[in-house]
Amino acid sequence: MFTALYQIAKNTFRESLREPIFLLVLLSALCMIGLFPVFSMFVFRAQEKLVVDSAMATTMIFGWVIAVLIASYAISREIDNGTALLLLSKPVRRPVFIIAKILGILGAVTVFWFLCAVATLISLRIAADQFRIDMTVMGLYFGAIALSFVLAAVHNYVTRSSFPMTTVLVMTILIPIVAIIAHFLKYESYGEEHPGLALHIIPALVLILYSVWAMASLATALSTRFNLVSNLLICSVLFMVGLMSDYLLGRHTREPWSDTVPAGKATLWISQYRFAPTEMGAVGKWERPEKIDAGEAFVVWSDQKNPSELSVMGAQPEKLWNDRAGWKDNVADLDGPARHLAIYDPETQTWDKRQILDEAATVPPSAKGLDAAYVSYVFRRSNNPPRVPTGGTYVSPYPNGGSFLASTLYAFIPNWQLFWMADALAAKKTIPTSYVVYGGVYVVIMIVFFMLLAIALFWNREVGKQIIV
Template sequence: MGAWLSDPSILLAGLFLALVQFLAALPWLYVVDPRGFRRALVTPSAMMSVGLGLLAAGVALAIYMGYNTDSRTLSWNGRYIYGGLLHLQLLIDLLIVIPYGVVALWPKGGAVAYAAYREACRQPMFWLITLGGVLLTWLSVCIPYFTFGDDYKMMKQIGFDIAMLAAIIFGVLSASMSISEEIEGRTAVTLMSKPVNRRQFLIGKYVGIILACLILTLFLGWNLTYALRAVREFDQINNDPDPVDPYAPLSKVVDPMTFQAQRSVVPLFETPVPSSPGKAVARGAGLWFSDVTAHTLGQMLGFGKVMILVAIAAALATRLSFVVNIVLCLLIYFLGHLAPVVVRVTESASGTAVGAGLVAFLGRLFDVLLPALEFFNMGPAIIREAPLDLWRFGGYVLTVLGYSVLYAAIALIVGLLLFEDRDLA
C-alpha cells in the first residue's frame, strides 16, 4: 500500500491522470455554473480548493495503483473505467463546444442552428430514440448469430447500423416536423422579420438538427464500445486476446478495425505517464481510445448517409407536409439501396423478358438521381480476417463524406429554390 510513498513516479502518474480528467471536465463545469466558474478563477481560496481536490484525486489514484500492482487489472480498469469516463466527458465537451463554435463563425445562421440544436436535444423523441438504440444494442449482445466464431463482427455491424438508423430516424422526423411547423404555424414570418433571410433559416435549421444527430451517433458509439466488450465476455469463442496484449499470443485478428489503431494510439497514452502501474492504466485508456478511433471512422461513414437524408427531408419540408415528407424519404432510402442492385441484375440479364428494358432504364435513372447509399456500407471493413489499413480506410471515409456534403448541398439548394417563392404570410 505504501509503494506510492517509496516510488514518487507513482504519485506523479496519479496526479497526471487526475489532471487529464479535470481538464476534460472544465467545459461542462463552466456550462453548469458560468458565474461561479468565472468567480472561482479570480478567488484564491477557490483555486486553492480546486488544487487540493486535484491533489486528493491524484493521491487516491496513486494509492490504488500502489496497492494493486497487477498489470492486467490496472489495464482493464484504465480501459473501461478511466478511458470510458474520459471519453464520455469529451463527448459532453463536444456537445457544448460545437454549437458555440457555429455561432461564432456564422452569427445569424448560427443563432438559428443553435436554437434548432437546443430544441432537438430537448425533445423527448431525442431521448426515446437514444434509449431505444441503447436497448437494441445490448439486446444484440444476447442474440446467437451462429456465425462459427464471428459473432463479434456481426454484433459490431449491427451496432453501427443501429447508430446510423437511430440518427436517420431522429433527423428525418425532426427536420420534417420542425421546418414544416415553423412555416405552417407562421412562426417563420416572425423570424424573417428579423435580419435572418430564408437561406440562413433553412441551412441553420439543417445544421442544428445534424449536430443533434452527430451527438446521438457518437453517444451510441460510446455505448457500443462497452457492448462489444460484453460480447467477448458473454461468448467465450469471441474472447480472443487483443492484438497488443503482451501477455498472450495472437491467434487471429478478432477485430481488424482496431488492429492498427491500437499500435498507433496506445503509445500516445502510455509514453508520457511515469511508473509501471501508471503506464498500465494509460495503456488501458489507449486501448479504449484506439477502439474509439476505429469506431469513429465507421460512425462517420454511416453519418454521411444521415447528412444526405436529413438534407432531403429539410428540402422537402419547405413545400410538403410531414406525412408526405416521411413517405418520400423512406422511398428514397429504399430506392437508394435498391437501384444499384437493379442495374447490376439488368446488365447481367439477357434482356428478352417483357419490361426488362423499362426496368433497366428506371434502375439507371434512380441510380443517377438518387444518392448512392451502398458506399456507406461498413460490412467489408468488419467482416474480414486481415487487419484493416486505417489510413486507406480513413481516406475512403473522407471521400464518402465529401460526396455526402456535395449531395446534401445540392438537396439544400433545391430546397432553397422551393422555399424562395413560398408564401409565409
C-alpha cells in the same frame, strides 16, 4: 448574415435536443445496442459480426428516423405555428433561414450518431468473449444511462431546464467515460487478455454518419413542403430505393469499356467474346471480366504486329524478366497501343498469348462460317469488379454503353450501400482512409444539393397569411 445564421442554427440544434422524441429514440437505440451482446451468446465464433452488423444498422435506421422527425418539427411546425413568419419578417433571408435549419439539424443528428458510435464500441468490448459477457462493462454502460436520467431530473427540478436536452448532454459525458474505462480495463478469459475497444471500426462508423447527414439534409428539404407523414413516406421510399440502387439501376448504367488499354492506376479488367458471322445482331453477355494487374498474374505487352516468341521464365518470372524486343511488363512503356498481351502461368510455365487489337484482321478474306470467327477483347480500369458487358455485333464488336436514364438516376439517388462497410469488417479488411475522405466529399456534394433543393422549395412557400420573399 453570419450572426443570424449562427443564432438560428444554434437554436435549431437546442430545440432538436429538447424534443422528447429525440431522447426516446436515442434511448431505444442505446438500449438495443447495449443488449446485442446478449444475443451474441447464441452464435458460434461470430459474436463480433452480429454486434457490428446490428449496431451499425440500428444507428443508420434510427438516425434516419430521428432525422425525419426533428426536420419535420423544426420546419413544418414552425411554419404552422407562425415562428417562421416571425423570423422572416425580420431582416433574415429565406436561404439563410433554411441553411441554418439544416446545419442545426445536422448538429443534432451528429450528437445522436456520436452516442450510438461510442455505444457500439462498448458493445463490442462487452461481446469480446464467445462464451461469456463482460458484466462489469455492461453494468457501467447501463449505469451511465440511468445516472444521466437521475442527474438530468435533479437539474430539471433545481433549474427548471429542459429534461431531454440535459439528459442527452450528460450522456455525451458519461458514456465516453465508460468507453475509456472499458478500453483500459483488463479482461482475461481462458488465459488470453482481450484488447481494448475495437477502434478499427471507427472509419465504418464515420461512413454511417455520412449517411445520416445525407438523410437529414433530404428530410429537411422535403419538410419545407410536406408534413411529417408525407415526409416520412417519401424518405422511406428513397431509403429503400437507395439500398437497392445497385440492383435496380446500377446494372443498367454506363460502364466505359475500351478496345485499347486505358491509362490510369486503377485495376485493369479484360473481357472477351468470340464473334461469328452468324451473329450479325446484338449478342448476349461477354465473358466475366478477368483481372489483369500486377500481383494477380505476370503480364507482358507488345505493340508490334508480330512480336518475338517468349521463353520459359521458371517459377518466378518477375525476378528473371527484363524487357525484351517488342515486349514490356508495363503497358505504359509501349510506344504505341498494345496489340498483344501474354499471361505467364508459373505452375505450367507456359505463356497465354492473345492478340487484343485488330482481331478481325486475323480472319482470312476467304474464310466463311465459323472459320471467320474471331475473339474481341475490351478493357476497363476500375477498383471494383465491373459488370459483365453486353451487346456488340460481328461488324461492331463493342459492348453497349448502357442506359443514359439509368446512369442519371443512379448518380442522383443516394446509394446507401456505399456507406455500409459491415461486410468489409466481417472479411477483416481495412477501410482505406482515402475511401472515407471520398465518402465525405460525396456526402458534402449531396448536402449542398439538398440545400439548394430546400431553398428552391422554400422560396415561395407560404409561411403565414402573406408570402415573404
